[in-house]
Amino acid sequence: EGWILELISFLSFFFFFLLACYFLCFRFFLSSWWTEVQMGPPDPILGVTEAFKRDTNSKKMNLGVGAYRDDNGKPYVLSCVRKAEALIASKMLDKEYLPIGGLGDFNKACAELALGPDSEVLKSKRSITVQTISGTGSLRIGANFLSRFHTVARDVYLPKPSWGNHTPIFRDAGMQLKAYRYYDPATCGFDFTGALDDVSKIPEHSVIMLHACAHNPTGVDPRPEQWKELSAVIKKRKLLVFFDMAYQGFASGDIDRDAWAVRYFLEQGHNVLLSQSFAKNMGLYGERVGGFTVVCADAEEAKRVESQLKILIRPIYSNPPMNGARIASTILSTPELRSTWLEEVKGMADRIIKMREMLVTNLKKEGSTHNWQHVIDQIGMFCFTGLKPEQVERLTKEFSVYMTKDGRISVAGVTSGNVGYLAHAIHQVTK
Amino acid sequence: MISKCMSLVQMGPPDPILGVTEAFKRDTNPKKMNLGVGAYRDDQGKPFVLSCVRKAEAQIAAKKLDKEYLPIGGLAEFSKACSQLALGPDNEVLKSGRSITIQTISGTGSLRVGANFVSRFHNASRDVYLPKPSWGNHTPIFRDAGMQLKAYSYYDPKTCGFDFKGALHDISKIPEKSVIVLHACAHNPTGVDPRPEQWKEMAALIKKRNLLVFFDMAYQGFASGDIDRDAWAVRDFIEQGHNILLSQSFAKNMGLYGERVGGFTVVCKDVEEAKRVESQLKILIRPIYSNPPMNGARIASTILNTPELYKEWLVEVKDMADRIITMREMFVSNLKKEGSTHNWQHVTEQIGMFCFTGLKPEQVERLIKEFSIYMTKDGRISVAGVTSANVGYLAHAIHAVTK
Numbered sequence: 001e002g003w004i005l006e007l008i009s010f011l012s013f014f015f016f017f018l019l020a021c022y023f024l025c026f027r028f029f030l031s032s033w034w035t036e037v038q039m040g041p042p043d044p045i046l047g048v049t050e051a052f053k054r055d056t057n058s059k060k061m062n063l064g065v066g067a068y069r070d071d072n073g074k075p076y077v078l079s080c081v082r083k084a085e086a087l088i089a090s091k092m093l094d095k096e097y098l099p100i101g102g103l104g105d106f107n108k109a110c111a112e113l114a115l116g117p118d119s120e121v122l123k124s125k126r127s128i129t130v131q132t133i134s135g136t137g138s139l140r141i142g143a144n145f146l147s148r149f150h151t152v153a154r155d156v157y158l159p160k161p162s163w164g165n166h167t168p169i170f171r172d173a174g175m176q177l178k179a180y181r182y183y184d185p186a187t188c189g190f191d192f193t194g195a196l197d198d199v200s201k202i203p204e205h206s207v208i209m210l211h212a213c214a215h216n217p218t219g220v221d222p223r224p225e226q227w228k229e230l231s232a233v234i235k236k237r238k239l240l241v242f243f244d245m246a247y248q249g250f251a252s253g254d255i256d257r258d259a260w261a262v263r264y265f266l267e268q269g270h271n272v273l274l275s276q277s278f279a280k281n282m283g284l285y286g287e288r289v290g291g292f293t294v295v296c297a298d299a300e301e302a303k304r305v306e307s308q309l310k311i312l313i314r315p316i317y318s319n320p321p322m323n324g325a326r327i328a329s330t331i332l333s334t335p336e337l338r339s340t341w342l343e344e345v346k347g348m349a350d351r352i353i354k355m356r357e358m359l360v361t362n363l364k365k366e367g368s369t370h371n372w373q374h375v376i377d378q379i380g381m382f383c384f385t386g387l388k389p390e391q392v393e394r395l396t397k398e399f400s401v402y403m404t405k406d407g408r409i410s411v412a413g414v415t416s417g418n419v420g421y422l423a424h425a426i427h428q429v430t431k
Numbered sequence: 432m433i434s435k436c437m438s439l440v441q442m443g444p445p446d447p448i449l450g451v452t453e454a455f456k457r458d459t460n461p462k463k464m465n466l467g468v469g470a471y472r473d474d475q476g477k478p479f480v481l482s483c484v485r486k487a488e489a490q491i492a493a494k495k496l497d498k499e500y501l502p503i504g505g506l507a508e509f510s511k512a513c514s515q516l517a518l519g520p521d522n523e524v525l526k527s528g529r530s531i532t533i534q535t536i537s538g539t540g541s542l543r544v545g546a547n548f549v550s551r552f553h554n555a556s557r558d559v560y561l562p563k564p565s566w567g568n569h570t571p572i573f574r575d576a577g578m579q580l581k582a583y584s585y586y587d588p589k590t591c592g593f594d595f596k597g598a599l600h601d602i603s604k605i606p607e608k609s610v611i612v613l614h615a616c617a618h619n620p621t622g623v624d625p626r627p628e629q630w631k632e633m634a635a636l637i638k639k640r641n642l643l644v645f646f647d648m649a650y651q652g653f654a655s656g657d658i659d660r661d662a663w664a665v666r667d668f669i670e671q672g673h674n675i676l677l678s679q680s681f682a683k684n685m686g687l688y689g690e691r692v693g694g695f696t697v698v699c700k701d702v703e704e705a706k707r708v709e710s711q712l713k714i715l716i717r718p719i720y721s722n723p724p725m726n727g728a729r730i731a732s733t734i735l736n737t738p739e740l741y742k743e744w745l746v747e748v749k750d751m752a753d754r755i756i757t758m759r760e761m762f763v764s765n766l767k768k769e770g771s772t773h774n775w776q777h778v779t780e781q782i783g784m785f786c787f788t789g790l791k792p793e794q795v796e797r798l799i800k801e802f803s804i805y806m807t808k809d810g811r812i813s814v815a816g817v818t819s820a821n822v823g824y825l826a827h828a829i830h831a832v833t834k
Contacts, residue, residue: 032674032700032704033553033643033674034697034699034704034707035700035704036552037552037707037711038707038711039706039707039710040707040710040711041710042710043503043713043714043717046500046502046503046717046722067499067500075497075498075499077495077497077498081498085492089488089492094478094480095478095480095484095686095687095688095690096470096688096689097449097468097470097688097689098689099453100446133720133721133724134720134721136717136718136719136720136721137719137720137721140719140720149437149439149440165717165718165721168714168717171718172718172719271437279500283498284498285498285499285500286498286499286500286501286722286725287498287725287726288720288723288725296437297437297438301437301440304437304440304441304442304443305437307444307445308440308441308443310443310446311443311444311446311571314446314539314568314571315539315543315568315572315575316539316540316543316575316719317536317537317539317720318536318539318540318568318691319449319689320691321536321690321691321727322689322690323690323724323726323727324726
């Protein structure tokens with residue numbers, strides 16, 4: 001009979017209708033805690049890599065994030081790192097928590113690398129070095145420490161420009177950001193007069209951030225005599241110096257030369273804060289190896305500062321990751337590995353210097369009439385090309401050459417295989 | 432130039448938990464026992480690296496992987512497996528994609544990212560309710576992130592068990608939209624967990640009070656020996672419609688302590704909300720440490736995603752849990768042998784790595800000074816530090832200070 005079929009289809013429909021209502025209502029009443037949370041912009045630097053990955057152009061170049069590449073454009077794991085890993089693996093070590101301040105042997109070697117083994121500071125034990133989560137972790141611990149204990153001033157002065165992440169690091173830690181002149185776009189070099197002028201006006205006891213070597217993003221470093229004058233003015237202004245040294249060894253190829261400014265400032269009596277990273281100079285990027293050092297008046301003060309650093313760190317991550325620190329420590333304290341490392345870091349720095357020279361040669365060959373001298377004068381992984389945002393946009397869209405909007409390229413991403421294409425592309429957007 | 436400011440920096444007190452290990456190391460008594468920090472020990476009292484971990488390490492080493500930065504949110508295969516472990520692979524939340532899980536610096540890192548996230552985006556309330564007592568580090572984590580700490584009754588010192596009535600009573604008064612922290616299993620420091628029917632009542636009451644639930648699950652697998660059983664409360668709350676926050680740690684259940692492996696999950700209304708939340712988590716994390724450490728996450732991911740290693744892991748985690756249960760039983764029988772007339776039932780009823788002995792600070796002090804037995808001042812012992820060789824000495828010492 002027809003009416004039975006009709007009844008069945010009506011009941012089925014009704015049943016599904018009720019089911020649909022149930023699920024709709026269930027969803028509706030599911031609490032939403034995060035309705036007000038906005039979609040945030042992608043990280044300007046790491047976001048470049050994400051865009052690069054999506055690009056299907058076979059000639060694409062990633063000159064965004066500062067990660068070293070060999071001349072085949074491949075990530076490079078140092079041979080001293082592989083050897084250290086093999087040594088560590090053979091020891092069958094346990095995985096017990098490190099102390100809050102990290103691996104003791106690492107901290108000691110880390111400080112010695114920066115300050116030099118004969119440093120008076122180290123001999124008198126008037127500094128404390130803690131292992132941190134690479135350079136970022138070190139800067140943040142420092143920022144948090146300043147925020148909590150440097151109550152006499154809230155202001156942190158960054159060079160203009162500085163690494164993009166410096167700003168949120170200090171801001172999220174509760175400090176106020178200010179700037180001093182640094183880069184001169186007219187020369188693509190150091191605005192020494194402007195820097196001295198600004199620094200001489202910074203209110204006493206403010207924090208001043210200095211890039212120890214291989215300034216990021218510009219690659220522009222002060223010369224030794226310029227560092228000396230800066231040191232004198234900073235001392236006169238009684239500023240608290242915070243050195244960011246992420247490229248020791250990577251800039252000139254010589255670890256002592258790259259640490260010269262840090263060591264000079266200490267000799268001049270500045271009790272500095274210092275962040276170190278082993279991401280680049282040991283290629284330990286994702287292992288997250290770094291150090292944070294506070295140079296104090298004496299050993300007693302260093303102990304007090306250490307206790308407070310631990311209290312600060314414990315509710316952030318309790319204790320730092322062991323693997324990278326073990327590798328770095330093994331390399332620094334095993335003579336043959338340390339020699340190999342010094343050679344490999346010089347090898348990386350030399351390849352970068354060569355790429356700078358090849359880029360300029362190729363730009364001239366393309367017929368560019370611009371002055372590209374700054375590409376060779378600048379130092380370290382990055383080059384501030386001087387390109388404008390619209391030109392950067394064209395490079396990305398038309399040539400699949402990726403860099404950050406400020407025109408910064410990672411020279412580490414340039415190879416003898418692609419330097420010609422890069423020169424061609426840059427010439428196209430600048431002629 | 433000497434900074435005047437550093438001279439104002441006071442010497443801070445040592446960490447109550449990690450400070451115990453430091454004091455232990457300085458002690459020269461051959462019978463000394465470290466029952467402070469919750470790190471598993473085998474029956475010889477030695478740190479235990481799981482065999483599935485060694486195998487995973489060998490596999491990883493053979494691949495000669497590079498050391499490029501992980502994404503800000505960590506290793507994707509890890510985050511996926513991590514959330515599946517907690518929620519169950521067939522969970523509706525995972526199927527619909529309405530949650531985001533990121534790799535963190537173990538449990539502490541996860542809790543702190545969560546605390547910072549709540550501080551920045553949960554404008555409806557500044558209050559975080561912890562059980563009384565809770566893990567000591569919870570307080571500075573939330574406080575340094577800018578939240579206010581409050582508490583709800585949890586432990587009943589009279590029974591050394593769960594104060595269910597007290598908990599319900601306190602929770603019923605918590606202002607709407609406050610954050611409530613729940614230990615998913617193996618409560619730290621008491622070892623006292625609610626029973627399933629008690630969890631159900633709490634879930635209903637918490638829903639009625641419209642509270643934001645933050646689960647801390649540091650011991651999945653370690654409590655009962657069964658990973659699904661230990662995650663039951665988390666899964667039930669989600670089924671009841673709570674959009675929770677969840678911190679996970681692999682320090683204990685995979686013995687990855689110093690590698691710092693953990694996860695933080697936000698269960699959202701839908702995929703779109705999850706994407707917005709993810710973007711803000713990345714913005715929060717980038718100025719703390721940029722991206723997380725790779726080694727431990729690779730190990731955990733290899734184990735979770737390789738069937739034979741996963742199976743082996745489940746067996747090893749059950750063995751660890753079983754050894755702890757055995758030690759609890761031996762501890763109680765030894766106390767009885769010593770002639771103790773106290774009721775030590777709670778030692779075998781409590782679950783997980785820790786036991787809240789009920790000892791008073793003066794008794795704890797005596798144990799340290801007279802017997803070189805180290806524990807935290809609240810009378811919490813790490814049963815993981817007990818072995819068949821030293822359980823007799825421990826029982827003797829505890830009897831001596833409590834008779």
